[in-house]
Amino acid sequence: MSWLSVVRGNAPLLVSLPHTGTEIPAPIAERLVSLPLARNDTDWWIDRLYDFAASMGATVVHTAISRSVIDVNRDPSGRSLYPGQATTGLCPTTSFDGTPLYRPGAEPDEADIDVRRRDYFDPYHAALAAEIARLRANHPCIVVYDCHSIRSVVPRLFEGELPVFNVGTNDGVSCAPELQAVVERHCDASGLSRVSNGRFKGGWITRHYADPANGIHAIQMETACRGYMDEHPDIEPVPYSSGRAAPLRSVLQRLFVDMVEWARQQNHNT
Structure with missing residues (x-):
């Protein structure tokens, strides 16, 4: 499946990239109001922002399919x-703003949804489950880190401006409190705004795969786009800028080092 990629590493860390894809199959694209509108809620450039993960030994699972086709982070x-x-x-x-994505009468019905689940949702989660099982076979404790981003201001979803770092652990259920503290410490040291379990507490991936009692600790990181890219009101994204993203990448790289070290320490103590 050309749209699904898995880069296997041996560190006790799995990185999920569920919303950075922009591919929309032609039969679905023909039913949409416009492709730019359908792609507007993409987690822009998150794959580029975290492209250091594989070199640090993390396993990375990525779908190139747009969330407007099917959202693999929903129940x-x-x-x-x-x-x-x-x-x-x-x-x-609809988009995050409530704008209809499909032409009238062209919305997906139950049969469409079943096909999209079979073709895109199920393979992505089969890959996640297989990689989690592979890593757990070698490490008693692993971290599942689900990467996201969103525009800083989306009035339909939340009031005001979103903090740069939005840490989701399903109200502390999806990971050990010590691991959450590691993530929060790096966010706070950056000098950028942070909230834990605010508007975003973790989606289906965080909630479904988390099993701290059996060594699977899951965290969602929702980053406000302004933390690493320019934002503007148009629906076309600005190009990726390595310079603009560099400070946030530095924070995230240090965070990854400490998350892996935390997991290895747990494994050493097991």
Whole structure:
């Protein structure tokens, strides 16, 4: 599957990239209002921001399929992860701003959703599950780190300006408190704003795979785009700038070193 990539490493760290893809198959693209609109909620350049992960021994699982086709970080049953709050679904029909993505009458029906689950959702999660099992066979303790980004201001989803770092651990359920503290320490030392388990507490990946009692510690990091790229109101993203992203990358690289060291220490003590 050309859209799914897995880079295997041996460190006790798996990095998930579920929302940085922009590919939209032609039969679906023909039903959309516009491709730029459908891609507007992409986690822009997150794959570039974290491209150091594999060189540090992390396993990286990445889908190139757009979240507008199917969102692999949603509950496959269609249940909302944030009841009572605005969000987008398994196969989104609107953008984050509430703008319709499909031409009238062209929205995905249940049969469409089943096909997309089979073709894209299930293979991504099969890859995640297989890599988690492989790493756990070698390490009693591993970290699953789910990478995301979002525009700093999305009034339909949250009030005001989002902090740069949004750490999600499902209210402390998905990982050991000591690991959460490691992540928070690096965020706070950066001088950039941080909140833990605020608007974003972790999506399906964090909640589904987390099993701290059995050595699987999961964290979602939702980064406000302004932390590493320029933001503007147009729906086309600005080009990636290595210079603009460098300070945040430095923070994240140090964080990865300490997350791996934390996991190895747990393995040493087991």
